[in-house]
Amino acid sequence: MATHDITLTVNGAAESLTVESRTLLVHALRDDLGYTGPNVGCESGKCGACTVEVDGDAVKSCTILAVQTDGSDVRTAAGLADEGLDPVQQAFHDEHGLQCGYCTPGMLATTHQLLDENPDPSRAEIRTALKGNVCRCTGYGNIVDAVETAADRLAETDDESEARADAPELEAED
Amino acid sequence: MFPAEFDYERAASVGEALDAINEHADADVEILAGGHSLVPAMKTEGRSPDVVVDLDVPALDAINALSDRTVVGALTTYATIADSKAVRANAPLLAETAAEVGDLQIRNRGTIGGNLAEAHPGADLPAAVLASDAIVLLRHRDGKREVPATDFFRGDGETAVERDELLTGVRIPHTDDAGVAYAKKTHPATGYAMVGVAAVVEVDDGDGAAERTVSGARVAATGAVDRAVRLPSVEDALAGEPLEEGTIEAAAGEAQADIEAEKLRSDAYASGEFRAELLSTYTARALESAAERVADDPPTA
Numbered sequence: 411m412a413t414h415d416i417t418l419t420v421n422g423a424a425e426s427l428t429v430e431s432r433t434l435l436v437h438a439l440r441d442d443l444g445y446t447g448p449n450v451g452c453e454s455g456k457c458g459a460c461t462v463e464v465d466g467d468a469v470k471s472c473t474i475l476a477v478q479t480d481g482s483d484v485r486t487a488a489g490l491a492d493e494g495l496d497p498v499q500q501a502f503h504d505e506h507g508l509q510c511g512y513c514t515p516g517m518l519a520t521t522h523q524l525l526d527e528n529p530d531p532s533r534a535e536i537r538t539a540l541k542g543n544v545c546r547c548t549g550y551g552n553i554v555d556a557v558e559t560a561a562d563r564l565a566e567t568d569d570e571s572e573a574r575a576d577a578p579e580l581e582a583e584d
Numbered sequence: 585m586f587p588a589e590f591d592y593e594r595a596a597s598v599g600e601a602l603d604a605i606n607e608h609a610d611a612d613v614e615i616l617a618g619g620h621s622l623v624p625a626m627k628t629e630g631r632s633p634d635v636v637v638d639l640d641v642p643a644l645d646a647i648n649a650l651s652d653r654t655v656v657g658a659l660t661t662y663a664t665i666a667d668s669k670a671v672r673a674n675a676p677l678l679a680e681t682a683a684e685v686g687d688l689q690i691r692n693r694g695t696i697g698g699n700l701a702e703a704h705p706g707a708d709l710p711a712a713v714l715a716s717d718a719i720v721l722l723r724h725r726d727g728k729r730e731v732p733a734t735d736f737f738r739g740d741g742e743t744a745v746e747r748d749e750l751l752t753g754v755r756i757p758h759t760d761d762a763g764v765a766y767a768k769k770t771h772p773a774t775g776y777a778m779v780g781v782a783a784v785v786e787v788d789d790g791d792g793a794a795e796r797t798v799s800g801a802r803v804a805a806t807g808a809v810d811r812a813v814r815l816p817s818v819e820d821a822l823a824g825e826p827l828e829e830g831t832i833e834a835a836a837g838e839a840q841a842d843i844e845a846e847k848l849r850s851d852a853y854a855s856g857e858f859r860a861e862l863l864s865t866y867t868a869r870a871l872e873s874a875a876e877r878v879a880d881d882p883p884t885a
Contacts, residue, residue, distance in 0.1 A: 412591045431592035431636065434623075453585045454624050456773060458689060467663075467692040473623045474693065477592055478616070478638060520688060541775075542687025 416480040420445055421489025429476040436460040438476035439486065447486030447515045451544070458543035461516035462486050468523040470542070487515035490522065497567065498522060498560040507556030509547035517543050521557050529568070530561055587626035594638045601750050602725045604637045611635050615750065617659055617698035620690055644697070644752055649674055655721075657753045658697025662686070662709075665696060675756040677764035677782055681712035684768050686775040700736070701751045703743045703811060705849060706776030710737055710812030712766060714804035715782035719755040724748050730755075737811040762786045763878025767869035769807075769862050771853060777807040778854050779862040781815075781839075783870040787827055787878050796878075798822045798831065803870070805839070808863050809847045817841040818867060827875055836868035 412431045417424065420443060427442050439445040439462070448471050451459030455473040462471045463485040490496040495503060498521050508514045517540065524531060524539040531539065536557045537550070545553060595601035605613055614622055614633035625631040644657040649670035656665060656678070665671050666683035685691055685699075685708050699709045700720060713720070713733040720736045722729040722745060731744045733754075738744060745751055768780035781803065788799035801822040806812040821835035840860050848856030 412589070414592065431590050432587040432626075434586070437586075454628060455620060455690070456775075458687070461689055468689050469693050470689045473620055475592070475616075475619065475623065475636075475638075478619065523688065523692075539688050542689045 414477045414480070416477055418443075418479060418481075419483045421485055431475070431477060433476045434472055435462070435464075435474045435476045435479055435484075436471035439471060439484070445486050445488065447488045449512050449515060451512070451516075456542075456544065457513070458516040458520065459513050461519040461543065463519055463522065466523075468520045485519075487518045490518060497563045498525070498557075501560035501563060502553070502556040505552050505556035505559055507549070507553045509545075509549050513543055513545045513547075517545070517553060521560065524557070525561055525564060529565060531557070533558065585627040587623070588632040590626075590633050591635045592638060593635060594640050596640055598641060598644070598723055598750060598752060601637055601639055601641065602723065602748070604635070605748055605750065606725055608635045609748075613637060615639060615701070617701075618661065618694040619698075620686075620694040621698055621702040621704065639697075647671060652758055654756045654758065655753055656696055656756065658701075658751050659695050660697075662691035662694050662696070662699075663688075666691065674758045675716060677716055677759065677766060677784060678709070678712050678756055680764070681708050681766040681780075681782060684708050684766060684770075684780075690775065696754060697751045700754065701743060701745055703737055703739070703741050704776060705740045705810050705812075706771065706774070706778065706780075706807040707812070708766070708768065708777055708780050708806060711777075711780050711782035711804045711806040713754055713756070714812055714814055715764075715784050715802045716756050716759065717802060718757070720744070720751060721753045721755060722746075722749045723752050724750070734814060737813075740810040742811070759784055759786075761878070763874040763876070765870045765873030765877065767866045767873065769866055773853075779805060779807040779859055779866050781805045781863070781866045781870040783867075783874040785822065785827070785871065785874040785878055796827045798825050798827050801835075801871075803835075803867065805843075805863055805867070807849065808843055808859050809849060813842065815839055815842045815867065818871075822871070827878070832868065832871045832875060836864055836871055839864045839867040 417426045449459040451457035460472040536554050611634040613635045616636050616638040644659040646657040648655040654674045662682040662685045672679040718733045720731045736744045763785045766782045769778045784802045786800045787796045801819045803815045803818045817838035818835045821838045825831040850856040
């Protein structure tokens with residue numbers, strides 16, 4: 411059996427492990443390392459429940475070999491906030507953007523990439539971005555609401571940080 | 585679902601990949617790029633290679649925009665192609681088509697080289713490279729081979745790539761002032777095209793005549809039969825005709841003339857007859873969009 415020693419950074423922590431050639435990233439994360447954020451859904455690259463960020467991109471971890479990600483930086487839903495909930499997670503909570511919650515970790519990872527690239531998406535753009543994340547409770551209306559709310563809150567946060575960034579310059583004028 | 589066991593080798597250069605292919609000449613070798621066709625197939629469709637050669641070749645993850653052509657490396661992802669300013673400016677049909685592939689996560693990972701080499705009959709990019717008159721670039725241990733897209737796709741999963749060859753990229757001639765469009769009926773579960781049509785429409789502005797004439801057109805369809813194909817009857821119906829609604833309608837009416845009815849793909853989701861109807865409808869839509877764009881953007885005098 412062909413095995414490989416790989417290293418990953420997962421949610422900021424350095425991890426070393428030995429995987430088979432055929433081990434999928436989602437199984438390495440869940441079974442070998444105990445990061446249970448990504449869920450195993452369709453196992454065929456369609457449902458998006460296993461979505462994690464690899465080097466900043468939302469990807470389906472059931473369709474990637476763990477050995478391919480040697481040296482990569484992986485972030486799961488559990489790594490989104492240092493403590494409590496991050497703004498996207500909080501918005502899903504507030505808008506009831508989940509029912510059973512199985513798809514939610516994947517939804518969160520994809521939403522993060524969407525809002526990084528398009529901070530003020532339309533409802534149509536949100537639906538297009540989340541096309542690869544299937545909710546079998548079919549609660550899509552609230553999910554789209556949650557992404558809109560998260561975008562609004564992140565925009566407010568950005569305004570505040572811009573205001574703070576300006577402050578030292580005002581002081582320097584004296 | 586797990587793939588069966590296999591040996592994994594990482595190739596850091598084209599040379600290393602070709603060496604690996606040759607070294608395992610007696611084994612079942614698969615080339616791994618983004619893995620979004622290969623890995624699902626290894627889990628469910630009985631592909632069980634002895635050796636998987638993973639391409640980890642930065643030189644193939646590159647876009648080289650030249651004066652009259654753009655070369656896209658085999659490991660360039662759909663997302664990179666769709667977002668690339670160079671591709672959007674010079675080969676907009678490829679960028680537009682790449683943006684229609686699968687979903688966001690698939691576009692982050694899947695590559696143009698993998699897409700073309702896998703030759704799925706419903707894949708989007710083959711239609712775009714056919715309508716672009718692109719050249720597929722292959723390497724083997726002793727040299728190179730260039731295959732026109734029109735000679736590349738041979739059937740479902742069948743291409744011109746020989747066993748000892750590696751697909752390294754695609755050369756796309758620039759379409760400049762042409763109007764281009766890709767129109768697709770998406771399979772809602774798989775994201776592949778049930779039928780997709782890519783169109784490039786070029787016009788001749790003549791001597792400032794009020795009516796513009798189609799000087800040439802290239803139209804290609806995916807999803808209809810076992811491979812992406814050009815639609816020469818549609819192209820012929822456009823060439824030399826005035827760029828107007830009647831011309832487009834007549835040309836789209838020719839779409840089914842280039843497809844043998846018994847070769848239409850038929851499955852639980854869509855019958856061959858339905859795909860034939862889709863082919864006519866989406867040919868018309870692609871031509872309408874391409875014509876609008878060429879009309880929106882007349883070349884400056």
